Amino acid sequence: MRAKHDFDMVMGAQAVFRLLLDSLANPGRQAGIARYEGQFKRCGRWLAPAITLLDNETGFYWNGDPDVADEICFLTGSSLASLDRADFVFLPEPADPGEILRSVKPGSDEDPHDSAMIIAGTGGRPGANATLRGPGIPPEGRDVPFSTAERAWLEARDEQGYEYPCGVELVFFRDGGEILSVTRKVAIRWAM
């Protein structure tokens, strides 16, 4: 019998989860996920976190190749969902941040955990530096260079004006196989 992927569904998923946990616990700090790319025939950078996070209790939104969405459904038992119902929003293709953020679920004051996590591919030109402050970040702040696409996401998030504890988590997948997260409580100040 030949395995369809080389990804270890137990130890690989554990390792990817720890990367995500570390990333969300330390917003603005990069974590490498590139090593899992080659463990799938294609789209490993998306399949690895999908397998780690999704199951039949979750719904996900996908704006990329429909065959990959089918693969995710097959591997996880999860199903595609509309933006306003999706627990996880995977965006391998460019998307309008404002439109996405207006549609996804931000949770409620009583159930802020019932909110979306947006995982967006954000390659492209270097944009601007910003200083992040908030939980997970040392008191002096964390200076992070963001691409233009990431800046668009973060500005759209601030424009959306979620009132904490409502909000969404943003996980950026960068071209070099790195992930970087910004959680809902993190404040962003752009360098002039």
Place this chain on the structure above:
Amino acid sequence: MKDFNFAFLDEGSKRAIRRALLKAVAIPGYQVPFGSRELPIGRGWGTGGIQVTLAIIGDGDVLKVMDQGSDDSVNAISIRNFVMACTGVRTTTDSEAATLIQSRHRIPEIPMRNDQILVLQVPLPEPLRMTEELESVTKKMHAEMDYAIMWLALYENIVRVGEIELGADYPVMVEGRYIMAPSPIPRFDNPKLHMSETLCLFGAGREKKIYALPPYTDVRSLCFEDHPFRVEDMSGRVCHLCGARDVYMDEFFDSASGDRLFQCSDSGYCEKRRRAASHE
């Protein structure tokens, strides 16, 4: 190892717990509900912490388990043996050598680092339960940040006995938003949570709640301007084994001599100090 999945839990259970953990980290101090699983240990014996540990542990981790500071209590040994049996990870009693520390009722004396994770077992995750018994009401109180009844309870405590009587499990305010139960750690350990470099994960198996404090989170023990928070007074106490001062001590009474003895509550810390002293 061959008879069950790595880290005992099935992958579906781990996935559900992991999702809850990520939300908990994103919303510090907020109690995320989760489907607490059955374990070969009765609820109330650390199953919340164990489930968190099993969901995050990997084969490269080095695990330390402590119970009220001790590595040698029945609870600590049983949990350590269980996790070892179903993961094969290395274990240690040295908090600095561990990557993952599961603890009941203490935070290690040596400050933890950013590359470590602390998992705390929680019997009663709801700090408002002392004033309100209905979960539906406390949930709404958290949503509306309506903590007046908590402040009133603390105030009445001061009026009645002159100070806030709470010992362990002294409530804290997280990021100015959520009142949180820090688990039954002594007040002595509360300040260690404030701006800690370490990710702290809290698991309540019986109550089916998970919550978290990411590194560098603002955590303030509740108090009033004219009644500041204070920790247990350990001044003048010296560990009879290692000579340590200014750490949290257990007190023993020698019935033969009538002497009171003090000993480091954190047995790993005490052992490390004694080992270092014997090498000098």
